[in-house]
Amino acid sequence: MQRIGVFVCHCGTNIAATVDVKAVAEALGHEPGVVISQEYQYMCSESGQELVKNAIKEQKLTGVVICSCSPRMHENTFRKAAASAGLNPYLVEIANIREQCSWIHKDIATATEKAIILGRTAVAKVHLNTPLTSMESPVVKRALVIGGGIAGIQTALDIAEAGFDVDIVEKNPTIGGKMAQIDKTFPTLDCAACILTPKMVEASQNERITIHSFSEVADVKGFVGNFTVKIKKKARFVDETKCTGCGLCTEKCPMKKVPNEFNMGLDNRSAIYIPFAQAVPKVATIDPNYCMMMKSGKCGVCSKVCSAGAIDYKQQDTFIEQQYGAIVVATGFNPIKLDKYDEFAYNQCPDVVTSLELERLMNAAGPNGGTLLRPSDKSHPHTIVFVQCVGSRCDDEKGKPYCSKICCMYTAKHAMLIREKYPDTEVYVFYIDVRTPGKNFDEFYRRAVEQYNVHYIKGMVGKVTPKSDGKIDVQASDLLAGEQLHINADMVVLAAAIEPDKTARPLATMLTTQMDTNDFFTEAHPKLRPVESATAGIFLSGACQGPKDIPETVAQASAAAAKAIGLLCKNSITCNPCVAHSDELMCNGCSSCEKVCPYGAITYVDKEFRMPDRSTKVRRVASVNPAVCQGCGACTVACPSGAMDLSGFSNSQIMAEVDAICK
């Protein structure tokens, strides 16, 4: 005979304001098998849990139903409480009467009625719950970091520091990400290269870190503690192990008209190239779209000058396969393309640039050696206009609905740096709002206004028109003064919104992690689990999870590392016991289940069965490996004889829930 306890939570007023909790407890008390039904203000609190534990012991409960918030929130809390009171944790069910009832309904009578039905459904299910025990599965003590920006580098260094092997997969020829392109960094204005390149070198020299540059993740299989990842090492037509990074090939290469990605296309590079002087690994890469040898078979200069014999025009993509216990995603961001913003004349006028292009124009290693010159005629700009929120906080299709967060600060930085170096240059910033929360951030912005006399104007830029004299007409409104302005500018800088890398979406599909509608990776809980994805064993680091500046990126990178280390420290992890199992007496060995299993968890064994006539017969039956099964249930529906069932979500349990709802 079942002895079920029901516990209804008020959640302060979150539930109690729209659901009559007393009535729910009272009604559920009459359900079959229920021996105790109580309500309490905060079930998840220490005293609330005590209430549940005491009831389990005193009433000798065989099942527990908690009517509270979503099971995604506190299922584990109550399972642990039950376990500590001696009840199998899988004999606990949650009725979600907050997210799926009190928060969405306003009428107390109907909300209470629905809460009772949800509670009744959980009671019906718990009648059929069976005690489950978790299996242990071993953890591979190696981590994979996808993306080698500052986020990926920091995560890898921290994991390596803790004594675990880490591989970084970076799609570009060098690690470093966007930070390598930035000139100086707010709020301290120290040079990005000075703080980044030592970290890049540290990563390359750490014996626990392997960097797979110019590589991509091709396939991911497995689950937490035991992922199998296929990495595609793209052909760079240079043998990484032989190349010494001397750079002679890049000097001698006759094809020098290739737009230089690292300098945002503001100057050219050769067909064989090293992205920048401090690249890690410092290895040349041939761009087959421009290399004359690869296109027409005529040239071969690089091969002739390379004394290391590293050039290999016939190199092919190679694949390596590796096992990992944890995966950290650090794929970062990119500024959006501005093709759709005709009003800012970005495509028409070379002197209209993005902020990232400006970083390169001001950088000592940039196209002009650090002197800020107009890209069109290499003259010194006397008036510069900055436009904020280009594509950020946008309602229309062209832009992004969110705030890109970093632009207010980097624009203040740009303005200040320009005024510092070129006091004769006037700087205007058009903004919607200036958003500078963060330690020492608002002080930084005020310095730009007060100390450097940057003209901050609240208002929108309506149109940017290149003029025949080489100047640029900027038409804008000053909202505070209530007037229209025309500024005769030499340069216009657009703070383009930032978006996740385009490869993030297919990667999320491979990793079976979730993304939000903007393609940023979604954390498991926005407040309490900010660096974990909802998929166990996969962690998030840096701007791939949302716009972030460097301090925040690094903080999150270390947090993700800490979570990954926490996992790698374990020798084994407890598996989800809600896995499939087959009834051998019903199974006819048809293989339907095996075909739909995405994990290869089902194999077939020959087993001896006693027949009614006492003879024995050997039959082929399905057998599920509980350490590999992830409990999706695909096999249970595919099975034609109904032999497959899923613990925790069994056919009879779900049917009972259906019946209880329809009653």
Next chain:
Amino acid sequence: MQVNENFEPVIVAFCCNWCSYAGADLSGTNRLNYPTNVKIIRVPCSCRVNPMFILRAFQKGADGVIICGCHPGDCHYTSGNYFTRRRITLLYSMLDFLGIERDRTRLEWVSAAEGAKFAATMQQFTEDVKALGPNRRLEDLRCRKQ
């Protein structure tokens, strides 16, 4: 067909744990209202939904059944929702054959980020089922509420 203004349909929603159930939670967190008629059953994946469960719901007097899963390509278990899609398509043709209104059963993809879509879908589905009236053809009279 006469439409009964007071008819409150019973609607069973099967939601996968990873996307749609989280989407439902999100519409709760954002206080997006949808009708109380909808009651959710949590399943690990939409592919756990045996067509038998759907028929059972109709037999027991449900007026509409909706199955929600991750968007194609985004399944937590890689391929589960593709199975769901095929199975439900087959179920549709069977229901057609039996003469059951197609609109009583629906398959929707709702991601964990789509709280608003979840609420809007449930609102719409409830209205559609309301317009169809009570499910009489599949209901087992022995299960009829008194």
